[in-house]
Amino acid sequence: KLFHDELGIENLEALKEAADNRKLSKLSGVGAKTEFKILDAIKKFKGKDQKVTLDLATTVSEELINICSRFKEVEKIEVVGGLRRKEELIDDIDLLVATNRSQPFMETVQKLPLVTEVIKKSEDRLKVGSKLGVDIDIFFVSNSNFSTTLVLATGNEGHYKQLSELAKAKNCELKEEAITSEEKVYKALDLPYIIPEIRTGDREIELAMNDDLPTVLKIEDIKGDLHMHTKWSDGGNTTYEMAVACQEKGYEYLAVCDHSRSLGIAGGLSLDDLRKQMVEVDRVNEKLENFQVLKGAEVDILYNGDLDYPIDILEELDIVVASIHSGFKQAEEQMTERILNALEHDEVNILAHPTGRLLGKRDGYAVDIKRVISKAVETDTILEINASPERLDLSSDNLRLAKEAGAKIAINTDAHNIQQLENMSFGVYNARKGWIEPKDVVNTYSLSELLAWIN
Numbered sequence: 001k002l003f004h005d006e007l008g009i010e011n012l013e014a015l016k017e018a019a020d021n022r023k024l025s026k027l028s029g030v031g032a033k034t035e036f037k038i039l040d041a042i043k044k045f046k047g048k049d050q051k052v053t054l055d056l057a058t059t060v061s062e063e064l065i066n067i068c069s070r071f072k073e074v075e076k077i078e079v080v081g082g083l084r085r086k087e088e089l090i091d092d093i094d095l096l097v098a099t100n101r102s103q104p105f106m107e108t109v110q111k112l113p114l115v116t117e118v119i120k121k122s123e124d125r126l127k128v129g130s131k132l133g134v135d136i137d138i139f140f141v142s143n144s145n146f147s148t149t150l151v152l153a154t155g156n157e158g159h160y161k162q163l164s165e166l167a168k169a170k171n172c173e174l175k176e177e178a179i180t181s182e183e184k185v186y187k188a189l190d191l192p193y194i195i196p197e198i199r200t201g202d203r204e205i206e207l208a209m210n211d212d213l214p215t216v217l218k219i220e221d222i223k224g225d226l227h228m229h230t231k232w233s234d235g236g237n238t239t240y241e242m243a244v245a246c247q248e249k250g251y252e253y254l255a256v257c258d259h260s261r262s263l264g265i266a267g268g269l270s271l272d273d274l275r276k277q278m279v280e281v282d283r284v285n286e287k288l289e290n291f292q293v294l295k296g297a298e299v300d301i302l303y304n305g306d307l308d309y310p311i312d313i314l315e316e317l318d319i320v321v322a323s324i325h326s327g328f329k330q331a332e333e334q335m336t337e338r339i340l341n342a343l344e345h346d347e348v349n350i351l352a353h354p355t356g357r358l359l360g361k362r363d364g365y366a367v368d369i370k371r372v373i374s375k376a377v378e379t380d381t382i383l384e385i386n387a388s389p390e391r392l393d394l395s396s397d398n399l400r401l402a403k404e405a406g407a408k409i410a411i412n413t414d415a416h417n418i419q420q421l422e423n424m425s426f427g428v429y430n431a432r433k434g435w436i437e438p439k440d441v442v443n444t445y446s447l448s449e450l451l452a453w454i455n
Contacts, residue, residue, distance in 0.1 A: 002027060011117040012129065050091065050133045051360060054426055055389035057083050057090035060114070060132065064095060067108060073101040075143045080153035084196045086429035088392045089359055092135040096153050098146040102126070109138065148175050151185050158201015163189065166205065197432040215437040219428050221444045224253035225421065227298065227321050227352055227384065227412035232277050233258035233267040236417035239277075239293060240284045245418040247291045252447045255296035255319040256281060260308035262300045263325050269297070271313060278316065292447055294318035298352060303327050305341025307348070314347035319454070321384070321412075323352035324365065332366035339367060343375045349454055350410050351376060353386040353393040361390070369398050373405045382442055385411045385434075387427025388420070399434020408453075409441050 003009040006027055007018055019038050024030050061079050068077050074097055078084070081094030099105070106126045110118055119135060120127040126138045141149045151174070152160055166189050167174045179185050183193045191208045195216055198204045207213050229235035230242055237245075239256055246254045258277065259268040269277065274297060281293050296319035300308040307314065307322065314320050322342045330338065342348055354372060355364030376383050383402055386393045391414070394402060402409065411427035413420055431441065438444045442453060 002030070011119060013119050051089040052132050052134055053359060053389040054083075054086060054088060054090060054392075054429070055423070056132065057093050057134070060130075060136075061093050061095065064093070064109070064136070064138075067112075068095070068097060068105060071099070071105050071108075073099045074105065075099060076146050078150055080139075080150065081137075081155060084154045085156065085199060086197050086426075086433060088395070088430070090134065092137055093130075094153065095136075095138045096146070096150055097138060097140050098143040099140055100142065102140040106138075109136075145175070147179050147181050148185060150182050154196050154199060156199060156201055159194075159199040159204065162201060162205045166191075195432060197429055198435065214432075214435045215439070217428055217431050217436060217438050217441065217444075219425050220250075221438045221441070222251070222411065222424060222428070223446060224251045224255075224443045224450070225413055225415070225424065226255040226294070226296070226319055226350060226410050226443055227257045227386075228254060228415040228421070229258050229298075230256055232256075232269060232273065233263075234416060239280055240287065241418060242415070242421075243284055243288060243291065243293050245421055247288065249421065251291070253292045253294055253450070255294040255321075257296040257298040257319065257321045259325075260297055260299045262302065262308045266325075268300075268308075271309070274309070274313060275316075296321060298323055299348075300325050301338060301342040303330075303338065305338040307342060307345055311345075311347060314345075317347075318451075319349050320347045321350045321352045322348045324356050328356060328362075328365045330365065332368060335365050336368040336371055339372055340375045343372070343379050343381045348379075348381055350382045350384055350412075352384045352412070352414070353391050354383055355393050355395070355398070357393050357395075358390050359392065364393070369394075370401060373398075373402050373407055376402075377405050377407050380408070382408045382410045385409060385427045385430055385436075387411055387413045387423045387425075387430070389423060389426050392426065392430045394430075394434070396430055396433035399431065399436055403435050403440060407440075409436055410443050411441055412443070 007023060009015050009018055018024055061083060065077050068074050076098035078096050080096045083090050083093055109126060114130050115128045116131055117129040119129055124140045128136050130136050139153060164174060172188055179188060186193050194204055194208055225246060228242060230237060230239045243254060259266045261268045261270050278295050281295050284293050295317050297317055298321045301322050301324050302308060355367060357364035383394060411431055413423045415421045442450060
């Protein structure tokens with residue numbers, strides 16, 4: 001109340017500005033020590049770690065778009081910034097709105113329960129804080145400027161700078177109002193359309209100029225999911241329920257890969273339970289038409305690189321997914337050798353979440369990923385993109401290394417219930433960011449093609 005009454009401070013940004021300018025310590029009862037503590041608290045609250053996962057940011061943006069679409073004055077709306085580029089963690093949610101009257105929409109957004117404060121407000125911009133800990137930034141433009149602004153606002157900065165330099169060389173104006181679609185912006189520069197996921201300012205424009213962009217992977221290309229869990233371990237649905245849900249998505253197959261026996265905390269299956277599950281899979285397959293449940297297991301890689309199940313039972317499975325769930329603090333050399341040893345096993349088909357990271361929660365374990373990729377190529381082991389928004393592992397940078405090495409990729413949800421099957425889209429986005437093409441992804445194969453490749 002003191003800060004509001006004396007300095008007119010109404011939000012966190014104004015409080016920070018006042019503290020930065022040493023205005024707080026000049027007030028009665030507020031010393032330099034208190035001012036420093038306030039600055040430190042603001043820094044922690046709005047620090048670099050204030051990011052959210054892609055799924056949460058997507059859900060919020062979709063709700064905002066639904067709200068925005070109710071206003072007849074809104075002609076177009078699009079997510080922009082890092083969220084449109086499908087960055088793995090999002091530090092703010094940006095929207096671009098084409099409208100000739102922004103005020104009604106602004107008033108509605110400000111009243112949303114999600115909104116905590118108004119940071120900036122003008123005729124063409126509304127920036128608010130949110131309970132997520134990230135800001136929501138909404139930009140308003142005329143319909144005639146929407147397409148060119150969409151390219152600018154999507155970014156990233158390096159990509160747009162290269163486009164601007166190319167436009168200058170071609171004596172072309174990127175802000176030309178006659179350009180009515182994003183595709184036409186690129187066409188005006190004699191470039192094919194570049195998807196937002198690879199607008200990084202790296203080599204995408206060079207490749208576009210040479211007509212050598214990667215073929216775009218689409219969610220419709222995915223024909224199955226090769227890593228998911230059921231009630232046999234720590235999943236929430238039965239094998240049959242997961243199979244029906246996958247079939248409804250248009251898939252041809254799924255692989256049930258419940259946890260192995262050493263992972264007791266996740267209900268890992270004993271040898272006896274695994275064999276019982278195989279019998280159940282046979283019964284489920286008898287009920288299904290034009291769909292197959294593959295017998296699989298997510299088998300822990302033990303500390304010495306051995307697998308958690310003996311070879312004889314692994315040979316009975318259609319798919320063996322190997323992964324690390326323990327010993328995350330092993331030294332890099334030890335961890336690398338542990339994984340390489342597992343990849344030497346003929347029975348291992350897929351290496352799951354290869355670096356073990358949990359975005360915003362846990363760094364990946366120390367591992368020489370280049371050696372792992374090289375060994376995967378040598379042993380024909382598939383590397384997973386774990387599509388869980390908390391993992392997205394392999395990362396896009398590591399996927400580029402895998403692509404260059406010629407590794408095969410599987411995009412799997414690691415779903416523990418039917419709802420999590422929807423995470424496949426996040427894996428596809430991540431694959432695109434890593435320049436992965438349909439031909440690189442084994443679950444774009446038909447069932448017969450997949451089984452032939454694995455065998």
